[in-house]
Amino acid sequence: MIGVTxxxxxxxxxxxxxxxxxxxxxxxxxxxxxxxGRAVLLPADDLDAGVLDRLDGLLLAGGADVDPALYGERPxxxxxxxxxxxxxxxxxxxxxxxxDLPVLGVCRGVQLMAVAAGGRLHQHLPDTLGHDKHKPxxxxxxxxxxxxxxxxRIAALLGDDAEVNAYHHQGVADPxxxxxxxxxxxxxxxxxxxxxxxxxxxxQWHPETAADQRIFRAFVAAAA
Numbered sequence: 107m108i109g110v111t112x113x114x115x116x117x118x119x120x121x122x123x124x125x126x127x128x129x130x131x132x133x134x135x136x137x138x139x140x141x142x143g144r145a146v147l148l149p150a151d152d153l154d155a156g157v158l159d160r161l162d163g164l165l166l167a168g169g170a171d172v173d174p175a176l177y178g179e180r181p182x183x184x185x186x187x188x189x190x191x192x193x194x195x196x197x198x199x200x201x202x203x204x205x206d207l208p209v210l211g212v213c214r215g216v217q218l219m220a221v222a223a224g225g226r227l228h229q230h231l232p233d234t235l236g237h238d239k240h241k242p243x244x245x246x247x248x249x250x251x252x253x254x255x256x257x258x259r260i261a262a263l264l265g266d267d268a269e270v271n272a273y274h275h276q277g278v279a280d281p282x283x284x285x286x287x288x289x290x291x292x293x294x295x296x297x298x299x300x301x302x303x304x305x306x307x308x309x310q311w312h313p314e315t316a317a318d319q320r321i322f323r324a325f326v327a328a329a330a
Contacts, residue, residue, distance in 0.1 A: 108143040108329060109161040110134050111195050111215075113169050114150050114188075130167055133314040134212075138165065140319060141326040152193040155201035163208040163305075163329030164198055166215030168312065171276055177226035184230040184275060196222055208305035208328040210321070213274050216298055216308030223298075225282030231275055235292055240272045247271040247312070251291040258287035259307055260297045263320045270296070270311035277310060284308075304328055 110130055117127040128149045138145040145165075148157065158164070170188035174181050176196075181187060199222050202209050211219045217227055228234045231241075239248045252270050254261035278286070278295040288297030288309070300306035305328035313321045 107146055107161050108138045108163045108165055108326065109146050109148045109157060109198070110138065110165045111148050111167050111169075111191070111198070112150065113167075114190065131314070134165065134167055137314050137319065137322040138326065141322040143326040143329065148194075148198065150188070150191040150194045152190075152197050155197050158198065158201055158205065158207060161207070163210070163325060164202045165325070166195060166199065166209065166211040166218055166308070168213035168215065168274075170214065171229075172214065172217050172221055172227060174227070174229060176221050179226070179229070182229040182233075192218070203300075203303065203306065206304050208325060209303075209307070210305075210325040211298075211308030212314060213310060213312060216310050217276060217278060219298055219306075219308040220278045220281050220284060223282030223284045225278060225280040225284070228277045228279045228294075231277050231294070234277075234279075235294065237292070238275075239292075240277070240290075240294070241275045247273050247315070252288050252296050252311070253291075254297070255285075255287040258285075258297075259299050259301075259305075259324075260287050260309070260321075263324055264318075270309075270313075271315060272311050274310065 112130045116124045135145040173187035284298040286295045296310045298308045
């Protein structure tokens with residue numbers, strides 16, 4: 107049973123228009139299911155972490171920016187945080203880590219993992235890197251090479267290097283207590299791990315939209 111954190115946003119379907127909704131892209135669900143797990147949607151609330159009693163793994167999905175206040179900064183002009191989601195997901199993440207529950211973070215997920223570990227983020231990559239290839243246009247994925255740290259979990263899963271898809275304007279500047287194990291060809295951190303835990307892996311790209319199941323299979327296997 108894999109808990110997948112969800113968006114709270116307006117959505118339109120059938121006769122309903124701009125209805126406040128709890129949702130997640132179906133790619134996450136499909137990949138969890140294909141890897142042998144069952145996906146459970148986790149709305150953004152910070153009531154408690156009791157739902158983890160019924161779960162075997164936690165998947166931190168992509169979404170809005172992490173609030174810079176959590177790493178001691180003010181929001182820049184391009185930052186659009188979601189404090190409600192931050193609060194709920196941080197509670198779940200910290201409890202999952204304390205219980206050594208397998209955790210997989212995707213895009214926003216890896217950024218939240220870094221912040222929870224005492225790290226910080228680049229608030230707007232074009233200002234830091236001088237280009238926008240990690241998010242070339244609204245609704246358009248970028249593509250770039252990634253190299254992996256020898257001996258890391260992500261290297262064992264994907265090999266020496268890979269071409270990945272990206273859609274994000276923020277990134278990890280400091281991994282805190284986590285270990286950086288992958289980097290883009292421009293030097294941006296692309297994966298974080300905690301080797302002391304059973305399975306704690308965050309990736310900056312979007313494996314759920316690719317045809318490669320290796321990360322999800324390893325995550326669900328750890329949860330099982």
